[in-house]
Amino acid sequence: MFGNGFKSIKSFLFLLPYFLLFLGMENIEMDKLRYPIGKFEKPDTIDKTHIEQWIQILEELPEKLTGRVKNLSDEQLDTPYRPNGWTVRQLVHHIADSHHHSYTRFKWSLTEDRPLIKAYEEKDWAELFDARTAPVELSFDYLKALHAKMVFLLKGLKSEDLKKSYLHPEDNATVTVEENIGKYAWHSQHHLAHIENLLERKGW
Numbered sequence: 001m002f003g004n005g006f007k008s009i010k011s012f013l014f015l016l017p018y019f020l021l022f023l024g025m026e027n028i029e030m031d032k033l034r035y036p037i038g039k040f041e042k043p044d045t046i047d048k049t050h051i052e053q054w055i056q057i058l059e060e061l062p063e064k065l066t067g068r069v070k071n072l073s074d075e076q077l078d079t080p081y082r083p084n085g086w087t088v089r090q091l092v093h094h095i096a097d098s099h100h101h102s103y104t105r106f107k108w109s110l111t112e113d114r115p116l117i118k119a120y121e122e123k124d125w126a127e128l129f130d131a132r133t134a135p136v137e138l139s140f141d142y143l144k145a146l147h148a149k150m151v152f153l154l155k156g157l158k159s160e161d162l163k164k165s166y167l168h169p170e171d172n173a174t175v176t177v178e179e180n181i182g183k184y185a186w187h188s189q190h191h192l193a194h195i196e197n198l199l200e201r202k203g204w
């Protein structure tokens with residue numbers, strides 16, 4: 001009895017590193033699915049080229065997103081981009097909800113002195129019935145109009161406008177307008193990559 005127990009402890013200890021390695025690899029794989037382009041990294045200095053590239057990404061997002069998603073069936077739209085992740089439909093509606101906030105954050109920063117913004121429960125928003133079931137065309141139309149307005153605004157900003165900022169309640173971080181442009185350009189590419197990787201993996 002003791003001998004058997006001892007043997008299983010020994011094999012447990014022998015297998016433990018392999019098990020941990022397996023878990024570690026699972027985490028790395030999951031991180032790759034979750035952060036296909038990595039997390040947003042703010043450049044030490046944000047220059048004119050960054051701003052121009054970021055605005056271009058924002059300008060192109062609605063067309064790129066619509067192009068990738070418009071021909072998918074309902075079944076494909078309701079497929080999660082990773083295990084336990086949001087479906088393509090939820091991603092599309094999430095981008096619309098998130099960039100709706102971004103637009104308001106730009107306007108707040110430009111018209112008030114470092115305003116404290118309102119965070120929102122993005123996970124809960126994505127679980128609301130509309131995010132789970134509404135036609136993606138609603139968010140395509142919304143993003144097209146929203147990004148056209150946002151890009152028009154951003155292209156017209158002066159250098160002093162870019163230094164204006166808001167205060168985020170979650171980490172008390174001060175976020176400048178120029179950093180926010182970068183964050184949402186990253187956010188556009190981040191979710192677009194989720195969708196593109198899914199399409200590639202599925203051969204759709």
Ligand code: NI
Nearest residue numbers: 094098187191
């Ligand atoms: Ni997001």
